[in-house]
Amino acid sequence: MPRRKLPNYLRTHRKRTGFSQEELAFLLGCQNASKVSRYERFARLPTLKTALAYEAIFGASIRELFAGIYEEIEQEVRKRAETLAQKIYTENPDLLTASKLDHLRAIIFGPDIIEENS
Amino acid sequence: MKRLPCDNLRILGIAPSTRGFGFAVLEGEEELIDWGVKAIRRREYKNEDCLRQIADLTDRYRPDVIVVENCHVKGSRRSPRIQKLIQGILVLASQRRIRSCRFSRVQVRKAFALSGTLTKYDRALEIAKRFPELAPRLPRRRKPWMSEDERMGIFDATALAFSYFR
Numbered sequence: 001m002p003r004r005k006l007p008n009y010l011r012t013h014r015k016r017t018g019f020s021q022e023e024l025a026f027l028l029g030c031q032n033a034s035k036v037s038r039y040e041r042f043a044r045l046p047t048l049k050t051a052l053a054y055e056a057i058f059g060a061s062i063r064e065l066f067a068g069i070y071e072e073i074e075q076e077v078r079k080r081a082e083t084l085a086q087k088i089y090t091e092n093p094d095l096l097t098a099s100k101l102d103h104l105r106a107i108i109f110g111p112d113i114i115e116e117n118s
Numbered sequence: 119m120k121r122l123p124c125d126n127l128r129i130l131g132i133a134p135s136t137r138g139f140g141f142a143v144l145e146g147e148e149e150l151i152d153w154g155v156k157a158i159r160r161r162e163y164k165n166e167d168c169l170r171q172i173a174d175l176t177d178r179y180r181p182d183v184i185v186v187e188n189c190h191v192k193g194s195r196r197s198p199r200i201q202k203l204i205q206g207i208l209v210l211a212s213q214r215r216i217r218s219c220r221f222s223r224v225q226v227r228k229a230f231a232l233s234g235t236l237t238k239y240d241r242a243l244e245i246a247k248r249f250p251e252l253a254p255r256l257p258r259r260r261k262p263w264m265s266e267d268e269r270m271g272i273f274d275a276t277a278l279a280f281s282y283f284r
């Protein structure tokens with residue numbers, strides 16, 4: 001089983017750029033570095049705007065920056081997708097239901113599996 | 119020594135020094151997640167403060183393995199304080215159910231032998247090539263009258279952590 005990722009890799013990316021926490025706080029539009037420190041210590045989740053600012057600063061996607069949190073959410077979504085797929089499944093689905101089921105399968109199994117089978 | 123399968127293992131390397139310790143966190147062989155030098159100011163409580171900071175690092179990164187120097191080999195010239203600190207790190211790892219691993223200086227040197235590194239500085243250069251983010255932290259080559267730059271602790275710690283994969 002692959003090892004769980006850290007909640008975020010903000011500190012890693014900041015250190016790679018060489019920016020101090022104060023400099024990064026300025027780029028993010030924060031008043032001081034304490035918020036940056038809390039994000040890096042996994043003590044606080046940034047807002048969507050701040051997460052997008054991180055993406056703009058580091059050139060890495062939110063998914064990559066918050067890899068551990070993304071993994072958790074992806075797992076939860078997958079479970080809910082399985083439940084919904086069971087709920088709407090029918091032997092002769094109409095076009096709309098078939099489209100939904102395809103999309104749910106992509107969520108559950110990953111888009112690559114769907115492409116291989118089509 | 120039986121090693122864990124290496125897929126995305128998180129390894130924390132710790133290199134104690136006179137002023138504190140250097141550390142490096144590797145996730146797999148290719149990704150350096152964090153690195154740095156922690157300087158401890160309180161002389162009387164150096165080991166206790168070091169262990170507190172190391173405990174913080176283990177809480178934050180939840181490493182699979184902690185790697186330190188094996189200072190109980192013949193020829194090791196580590197001071198009694200640092201030997202005690204390394205023992206304290208191993209106890210901390212055991213208390214937190216984190217696997218620990220010790221490499222002697224000879225073993226670390228052998229891990230880098232294929233790249234032709236001769237001195238500690240050559241090894242640091244090799245590490246800076248492999249992990250370019252460390253290049254700005256590389257000090258100048260030490261002259262005989264100079265003490266070791268504390269930033270070398272980062273490279274010592276990275277070398278220890280990287281040795282786990284060799």
